[in-house]
Amino acid sequence: MPVHDSLVPARVAPTPEADLDRPEAGEQAGLMARLGRLWERNPLPPAADIEALFTARLTDVRANKLARAWCAAYHEGDAKRQRALLSGLVQGHGAQKQPAESAVRLFKRFNALPDGLRFLVSLRADMLRWRKQVAGLQALDKELEALLSAWFDVGLLTLRPLTWDSPASLLEKLIIYEAVHEIRSWDDLKHRVAADRRCYAYFHPQMPDVPLIFVEVAFAPQMADNVQVLLDMAAPAQDLAKARWAIFYSISNTQAGLRGISFGNFLLKRVIESLVDELPQLKSYATLSPIPGFADWLAKLPAAEVEAIVRDTKKVRAGAPDGARWVERLRRAAQGKPSEVVQRAGFKLAAHYLQEMKNDMPLDPVARFHLGNGARIERLNWAADLSAKGLSQSCGMMVNYAYVLADLDDNLARLQDGKPVISRSIARVG
Amino acid sequence: MPVHDSLVPARVAPTPEADLDRPEAGEQAGLMARLGRLWERNPLPPAADIEALFTARLTDVRANKLARAWCAAYHEGDAKRQRALLSGLVQGHGAQKQPAESAVRLFKRFNALPDGLRFLVSLRADMLRWRKQVAGLQALDKELEALLSAWFDVGLLTLRPLTWDSPASLLEKLIIYEAVHEIRSWDDLKHRVAADRRCYAYFHPQMPDVPLIFVEVAFAPQMADNVQVLLDMAAPAQDLAKARWAIFYSISNTQAGLRGISFGNFLLKRVIESLVDELPQLKSYATLSPIPGFADWLAKLPAAEVEAIVRDTKKVRAGAPDGARWVERLRRAAQGKPSEVVQRAGFKLAAHYLQEMKNDMPLDPVARFHLGNGARIERLNWAADLSAKGLSQSCGMMVNYAYVLADLDDNLARLQDGKPVISRSIARVG
Amino acid sequence: MPVHDSLVPARVAPTPEADLDRPEAGEQAGLMARLGRLWERNPLPPAADIEALFTARLTDVRANKLARAWCAAYHEGDAKRQRALLSGLVQGHGAQKQPAESAVRLFKRFNALPDGLRFLVSLRADMLRWRKQVAGLQALDKELEALLSAWFDVGLLTLRPLTWDSPASLLEKLIIYEAVHEIRSWDDLKHRVAADRRCYAYFHPQMPDVPLIFVEVAFAPQMADNVQVLLDMAAPAQDLAKARWAIFYSISNTQAGLRGISFGNFLLKRVIESLVDELPQLKSYATLSPIPGFADWLAKLPAAEVEAIVRDTKKVRAGAPDGARWVERLRRAAQGKPSEVVQRAGFKLAAHYLQEMKNDMPLDPVARFHLGNGARIERLNWAADLSAKGLSQSCGMMVNYAYVLADLDDNLARLQDGKPVISRSIARVG
């Protein structure tokens, strides 16, 4: 449910999706209902029971029964009770002599329950959400993150295509989790998984109904420069025989509980490998991406800095408004009659922004993801996303990141030297 | 491939199984053959390449290509070259500043390759086999074991029944890996997975064609006391409606490369849960197990100690031979006309042996496994396995370990206090 | 695509569904495109080729190549060309000495092509649609119907449940083919296959993606009396533990090309068998059905006949309007404040209509289907379907047909004696 391509700090607990974040809502309910409940609804488990969760042998029957009961109580509890249960866990953890080993034992015990892994992912989403409300959660989370990091190692995941023949319940999750370009209807969804498109997701074998991260791919004879065109349901189907470019136009993470666990960086490389096999006519691979932090960054830029960037652009110097005014100007221009001067200045500003670094990494979250994969900044596109969100975040501009397999390592090395790799056209602009 | 129920230190590298231990022989061969080879067959990878395996980012294209090449070279190499490649790896590892993290990175890189997990399991089997020949392998193995321990966490495994409708290539592995009572033919195999039997195995989702550990189950109106009866292919099918006892008569591990990784302890509990659902008419669960260390132990027992054990058995005192002579006597008696006195003495000796502890654990490897699961020693059976192996190891005796779910934790607690739990009948005997 | 529960003469060729009726649109297109084309687009196959289709041995390579070419030409042709191709076939057929055997050979040849059965079903839909435009089609259709009748024998079909986990492309077909109560959206669809509902369809193994006929089932503590309640997406989920009645509230045929082929009569019996196994708490089975011919029938009823029917209903006699006026009156009453007198008269009229016979079968098409299955007319429900269609066809009334397995044969026997079986409550009314 957290957003991804935009890689903004994962959305924490948007209400309607909160339930979906716990897909056990459906399946696990049955299981849980069948569990005897050891504690009444109100009282919390006694300290001795919590102690057993942390200390008993992994195969102990009683401790595992307690674990089931704890999970059932958690599953059925409201948010208040869930926080109380987590609090109890944190206290139990704090009382352990060997906190790290004890926590491992706790989570392995949970993982051994039916649908345990699913439960843990959901539990961690709550832990992240409540880490400020429940003191001490962070220490526990650190242990859980380490375990999940091993259990979701990319070597254990499988990449699977999603098509219109996939289960409706699975495709529905694309609607729910799509975080970049909203899927507005089932017709829109059908268009995204149509025969002239591809959609791939990573799955964990223990959660085969949950796409962990997914990417939507379109094909075109040239590098795409406008996302509305791609999203247009009325557009005729592409002739795949003529496709030369694969365009990754949307990437979304789905599990808040897997934040910080890095399988995303493998996704595009795996997808490219798969496409190379299936569609050998493809020659190039690129994204069509938003620049989500651009408007916010520009709005805060003092007039002098703006001027330093756009200095070379003819006729722009005069007036020298500050960044906030530029944001307005760019948005207007994107929607109106194109002014070559403004467009050129916009490109200069965006190109500058995309190369801004912070803590040795690109400032823009999407740039951080793709440049961190070894892609390079290929081209800026004017009036490429005129949706409300596109105008608001990126002043309507979009950027292509190109994935050239042979260059990824070198590009990444240069990024780590502080210099994101840009194409010649960007260089000319910026 | 290591033996299990008998839990002797895993058989290291029996020749015919050595190849089977690397099931890639089949599938991965294709993959590997397709890989370009970076190094000629003879030269080993240069140090810089090994360095990259340990240090490059996990997603680096070149390092992953090197990893493929290393695996391909290893896969195609003969034993000598394989040891040389492992040696190179050990040296590379030794040169790392952060050896633990570097090793993790190396193995995660391998795991991310197609069929990588399978390869690592096979690689570890070699590492264990050659740990004395290749200096420094143990440190590397320690890291690999930790990773495999997470990746084969029981929460990631699935328990699946094997039946006569399972793929022949899968069932064939039962013949190869059965370590307790040899499967002599496909007719024998068919009998073991017949409709009146059950066979369950744990599988890892990335290796769906490899049973990691499997158990064979028969059903009977009473607790079984003779394994030849169970193995008799000519015996009529059991009427499951009349079954009251589930008898676990064979448990085998299959992967030398997973030695020390403990999912085996969950197996019987999971199988019992499954049987409770499917066959509610069952009332009790027990094994019919060999006593593999008995004869060896007894053969070394001085006469005085033997006498102390059998003292109360009428008429036995006279002559007071030593253990070695007793072994012969028991074997003869098992095959000949039963002598009540000898049988009683045999039971006393076996009951004593089964309760022997070493390093706070039962001395006998099978007892260690089942008592370590919380089972109790239920009954000794005379002339219960007259096969060459049965006579040789156990003087023809077998033991039932009873699994009473409600008692497992307590039994185990008492074992940890040094006192294995035994039934009354055993108590009377010993 | 033809309608079913309403069993009106199968809808012939509604434009938008015409394409869906030939699902090869997708899959077969590829195949067809790969076929070499023997004839240019315009010219029709020469008579010798047509002759070969009818006379060559079934295994002849050339004749089968011609058959592929004919199907490809048909598949790609527009309606005009398709009719010309059919015309050519009819002429070829007419020229045969043994027309029946020749036609069988022709269709078996088509059936042996990839996706041949699917093509034949689609072809027959066209033949039915154009039987008046293309002289002689009827004779050919008779042969095809006989073959399809064998190939779609109920013993070759499988009954499968459809759920929200079914492929989206399959569920979409419910939206397209639902003929009784329109599925208005994907949310509506999800509600129809929700966990507290069931939906079953018959499938042919060669067309696993095509539900041939499907029924939607709801559950309730009592016999349902209002379809809007059942269709209300906002209604809370039923507690299946409390269900006593299974309500079949929609049945739709999907394939115009299978008209006259009778697997529908087995459907409800099979579904009941399946429900008996899955939900033993169910006690009774009934439909909630429209009375599609009622308003049309009543509108033509002279005043005298109306009066004869409603005579006993107090206060109704006066005025004695004709049937057309009664239709208006009933519709108004259904939507307005209920008048007991009008309602009683409405019930009398509907009960009378449901028992009307024509050619020894019930006049109403839905009654014909359910009474022909051995169900009985159980209860009339006032203001049970206030949709435009419900008001228009049935003046808002609906009827329950009860399926009592033990009575079906006898009920059917009595129907064949000319007396549909009705419940006491209906008897009192009518």
Added chain:
Amino acid sequence: MPVHDSLVPARVAPTPEADLDRPEAGEQAGLMARLGRLWERNPLPPAADIEALFTARLTDVRANKLARAWCAAYHEGDAKRQRALLSGLVQGHGAQKQPAESAVRLFKRFNALPDGLRFLVSLRADMLRWRKQVAGLQALDKELEALLSAWFDVGLLTLRPLTWDSPASLLEKLIIYEAVHEIRSWDDLKHRVAADRRCYAYFHPQMPDVPLIFVEVAFAPQMADNVQVLLDMAAPAQDLAKARWAIFYSISNTQAGLRGISFGNFLLKRVIESLVDELPQLKSYATLSPIPGFADWLAKLPAAEVEAIVRDTKKVRAGAPDGARWVERLRRAAQGKPSEVVQRAGFKLAAHYLQEMKNDMPLDPVARFHLGNGARIERLNWAADLSAKGLSQSCGMMVNYAYVLADLDDNLARLQDGKPVISRSIARVG
């Protein structure tokens, strides 16, 4: 179970396979056991019940219950009772006014039962077996054959490969049904479905565990000339990249109950289509077949006719023994040191035999099958099958029939003119 490639009149009821011919032995037993039994074990169903089977509506509940009971009684009966039940059916059939329609109704009723099709195939095997013992069975069989012919139309069957990954229970059927070159062990079986071989079978979707007919295929750089080489389990695996010929070396029918129903003729063409896709390096397709009727034919040939055939073969004329002596001579020669003269005479005799016609079809059953498919007689091979059967039937010779897709129709046309097509090499010989 009947033999096929050898196409001798299908073996009727070989004892050990009789049970396997009714695979319900396993699955259907459960079903049948669950059925209530309407008649005691000894009494036969009353005439009224039989009458209902033939006359009631197909959907009648009671008649279908009777049908289940009849099938259960039949299934559980011994051979004597089964014949009595069939007798009762025949009498019921004889009493019908419209015997054809009534029989159709009877068998459709059976077909609609669970596993009904499987039961009918097994029933027909019995009917063929007992057609002489039970008067009137033939008329009933004629109706059943017509229905099965529609239900097993090749368009309803699927061609599937069998590999070592197929279910053991399925592969076991190859051992049971292989009728040409006995499968001697599971090792032999594994060799026949190894990665360098192919095995294909036709399946009916309602009987997915029963291969109806199967063919074993080997690959070679040249046309194979010796079957022992192909059957040698110790031979190294073929390099498929170097394969140019696909050799069909064994074809077996499995279902006696499907005798006379012709899907076999499609088998090789479909397999060739599949191989063309999978292994484009293949250039040619041929069988390596026995000549099963040769020795019997030759043994009865008078000396004069023998002489007429071998006349041109130098040095053979002298002595002019009769055919029976020639059979001995050829067998000795096949096993001993090759004599060019005898070999040439043997080829002449075999070539002559293969072209012998009877009732306008080739006399030899295997020739009848392959020439009837349009193949041509390509080459004779000396000492190509020295097994007991090979020597006994074919004096150790084998023949290649070549399948050249483009020529099949013409070859068949010439066969129908009475002239089997032979290659030049055969022409020179014979």
